[in-house]
Amino acid sequence: MNFSSRLLENAVNEFAKLPGVGQKTALRLVLHLLNQNKEEVEAFSGALTRLKNEIRYCKECSNISDSETCEICASNKRDGSLVCIVEDTRDVMAIENTHQFNGVYHVLGGLISPMDGIGPSDLNIDRLVQRVQTGEIQEVILALSATMEGDTTIFYIYKKLKDLPVKISTIARGIAFGGEIEYADEITLARSIATRVPYTG
Amino acid sequence: MNFSSRLLENAVNEFAKLPGVGQKTALRLVLHLLNQNKEEVEAFSGALTRLKNEIRYCKECSNISDSETCEICASNKRDGSLVCIVEDTRDVMAIENTHQFNGVYHVLGGLISPMDGIGPSDLNIDRLVQRVQTGEIQEVILALSATMEGDTTIFYIYKKLKDLPVKISTIARGIAFGGEIEYADEITLARSIATRVPYTG
Numbered sequence: 001m002n003f004s005s006r007l008l009e010n011a012v013n014e015f016a017k018l019p020g021v022g023q024k025t026a027l028r029l030v031l032h033l034l035n036q037n038k039e040e041v042e043a044f045s046g047a048l049t050r051l052k053n054e055i056r057y058c059k060e061c062s063n064i065s066d067s068e069t070c071e072i073c074a075s076n077k078r079d080g081s082l083v084c085i086v087e088d089t090r091d092v093m094a095i096e097n098t099h100q101f102n103g104v105y106h107v108l109g110g111l112i113s114p115m116d117g118i119g120p121s122d123l124n125i126d127r128l129v130q131r132v133q134t135g136e137i138q139e140v141i142l143a144l145s146a147t148m149e150g151d152t153t154i155f156y157i158y159k160k161l162k163d164l165p166v167k168i169s170t171i172a173r174g175i176a177f178g179g180e181i182e183y184a185d186e187i188t189l190a191r192s193i194a195t196r197v198p199y200t201g
Numbered sequence: 202m203n204f205s206s207r208l209l210e211n212a213v214n215e216f217a218k219l220p221g222v223g224q225k226t227a228l229r230l231v232l233h234l235l236n237q238n239k240e241e242v243e244a245f246s247g248a249l250t251r252l253k254n255e256i257r258y259c260k261e262c263s264n265i266s267d268s269e270t271c272e273i274c275a276s277n278k279r280d281g282s283l284v285c286i287v288e289d290t291r292d293v294m295a296i297e298n299t300h301q302f303n304g305v306y307h308v309l310g311g312l313i314s315p316m317d318g319i320g321p322s323d324l325n326i327d328r329l330v331q332r333v334q335t336g337e338i339q340e341v342i343l344a345l346s347a348t349m350e351g352d353t354t355i356f357y358i359y360k361k362l363k364d365l366p367v368k369i370s371t372i373a374r375g376i377a378f379g380g381e382i383e384y385a386d387e388i389t390l391a392r393s394i395a396t397r398v399p400y401t402g
Contacts, residue, residue: 019230
């Protein structure tokens, strides 16, 4: 692109580094911000700088938090013996939105992915083993994506935890509620038949 | 959404104000930035603050510029008697990319749009009239979008300039090069037949 200004070009290039944002979208977003008044632009960049500088991670579960211990780990209404292991804070938000899970979380901060150079030591797995070793946890639920990276991570964590006195579960896989059989992929369909459950009426 | 942190929520809400960015996309972008190191986040918000604080608009054509007069207006290789009137800097970039236009520009900063509360006085039209009144401009080309707002703006500018000694053109409308007749919309097709041009081989 043929920018009339270096300042504009810099801002567009910074936006274009964001995932899924190309140069044209970046230009549209930057010009939108340029049309806002100064206070709004400062609120935008300020919110980002403050987030980066002041963000903390819960010392128990490593979820993004404003304080040393997150609200979920600090709550006495949550069952600390049931730990749901997730990839990142988005999964915590998705599960919290169901209002069905009353335990606490453990955020790994990623999945094992040799292609991206992410090994077990880059993830928050040692801390998980420590938490389980205290003996306060009765069950861990592995709620990781059904991808190769997710399966690799599940298998690695299973090997690390299997000799400790803790029950290890994974979330159920199968046809989604409202999902139509004819549109289900073959693997999901085949597995959901293989792992069929008794119908109890 | 159920945020675990006010700081995160603020940053996501700021991103979600951008056009075409919803809460889920905003969260993805913010978490991406949070995974970058501090210098990268500062480069991002810094580029934006600098752009807003230091940006200037060319005193001739009002295009975004780093200096008082933009590179195009300052160049002695450009024909200052031919002025292309455009909506915003994106149109300047699009026309510059063609490498076919050798004149200068006049950036209106928008189009007349009563629905959005944008009237002629909100646009850079008075300055255009002044520029034409100096007598140095021989032709203006109205290169505005073929929308209701574009047509309204073209008509308004035409009325303002028609008694001044300047030739007024609009860009040609018709079937795009590579465009197939059967997929053209009715208005474009009908007009391109009505405004047919002699074939010169």
